[in-house]
Amino acid sequence: MTKDNQSTLQDIHYIKDMMEKSSRFISLSGLTGVFAGCFAIIGSVVAYIYLGSIGSAYSEFATSFPRHTMWDDLVFLIADACIVAFLSITCGLYFTIKQSRKKGIKIWDSTSKRLLVNLMIPLLAGGVFCIALLKWGLFGLVAPSTLLFYGFACFNAGKYTHKEVRYLGISEITLGLIGVFYIGFGFELWILGFGILHILYGVIMYFKYDTKA
Amino acid sequence: MKNIIEQLNKAFDNRVRLGIMSILLVNEEVDFNEMKERLDLTDGNLASHISALEKLDYVLVKKEFVGKKTKTTYQVSILGKKAFQDHIKALEKLLHKK
Numbered sequence: 001m002t003k004d005n006q007s008t009l010q011d012i013h014y015i016k017d018m019m020e021k022s023s024r025f026i027s028l029s030g031l032t033g034v035f036a037g038c039f040a041i042i043g044s045v046v047a048y049i050y051l052g053s054i055g056s057a058y059s060e061f062a063t064s065f066p067r068h069t070m071w072d073d074l075v076f077l078i079a080d081a082c083i084v085a086f087l088s089i090t091c092g093l094y095f096t097i098k099q100s101r102k103k104g105i106k107i108w109d110s111t112s113k114r115l116l117v118n119l120m121i122p123l124l125a126g127g128v129f130c131i132a133l134l135k136w137g138l139f140g141l142v143a144p145s146t147l148l149f150y151g152f153a154c155f156n157a158g159k160y161t162h163k164e165v166r167y168l169g170i171s172e173i174t175l176g177l178i179g180v181f182y183i184g185f186g187f188e189l190w191i192l193g194f195g196i197l198h199i200l201y202g203v204i205m206y207f208k209y210d211t212k213a
Numbered sequence: 214m215k216n217i218i219e220q221l222n223k224a225f226d227n228r229v230r231l232g233i234m235s236i237l238l239v240n241e242e243v244d245f246n247e248m249k250e251r252l253d254l255t256d257g258n259l260a261s262h263i264s265a266l267e268k269l270d271y272v273l274v275k276k277e278f279v280g281k282k283t284k285t286t287y288q289v290s291i292l293g294k295k296a297f298q299d300h301i302k303a304l305e306k307l308l309h310k311k
Contacts, residue, residue, distance in 0.1 A: 022243070106250065109247065
């Protein structure tokens with residue numbers, strides 16, 4: 001006998017491992033999702049309190065299509081969203097770099113480049129799309145559109161990292177579509193999509209991949 | 214039993230070649246440096262294994278100039294893909310038979 005059971009099994013594991021490592025970016029840390037989710041919730045609460053302080057409920061704000069655009073309020077909300085995005089990306093990078101060091105994998109290689117390109121193209125398109133919505137005063141469509149385009153981005157990028165990201169994408173798309181029909185619930189759906197779902201998928205990924213050496 | 218062992222491809226009876234083929238099966242093309250880093254090999258070591266696979270027509274080697282440097286990229290051939298898939302099948306059969 002030339003090959004025993006042990007080495008056959010090792011060969012198969014090695015093949016699978018190599019295929020996985022060379023085609024998917026596996027250093028993405030689940031903690032990224034958990035922190036992004038928390039920041040999103042904090043950011044939403046800030047926005048909620050702010051809208052409350054100016055005496056405008058979100059549902060009112062979303063459906064009013066005001067002619068005299070409240071630019072100051074809009075600037076506040078956009079700044080709030082940008083801070084959330086900045087903190088999430090910074091934290092995500094920190095945990096992902098840490099994770100890839102732990103696993104001894106290079107962070108900038110063909111898998112991470114592919115992941116980034118596939119994530120960024122739908123995301124940037126969504127960003128530009130939302131700017132156009134703001135220009136036309138269609139505020140209510142912004143929240144569901146961010147969910148939709150983020151969902152497209154995750155669904156697309158999920159091919160190149162943990163498959164949970166793909167499921168996250170499908171979930172976000174679903175919420176976005178619901179939001180387009182129920183514009184008044186944009187706020188709640190946004191918290192659900194960017195807050196709760198991020199934390200949920202983040203925890204799943206953390207226990208599935210991060211804790212495994 | 215003996216039959217299955219005969220189905221195992223001798224060309225893949227080596228960790229490095231197993232790695233090269235695995236990577237090429239899931240990536241359209243991979244360049245020399247990336248392959249070297251991914252498998253943690255020396256230049257010479259990778260080159261000798263690649264040339265063995267090239268001789269069998271399992272791997273296609275493409276050389277091109279990027280500025281003044283040559284860039285070498287590898288692709289799996291249709292023959293190589295088939296051979297490697299058969300090899301995996303044989304490995305799996307071997308595992309299940311016992």
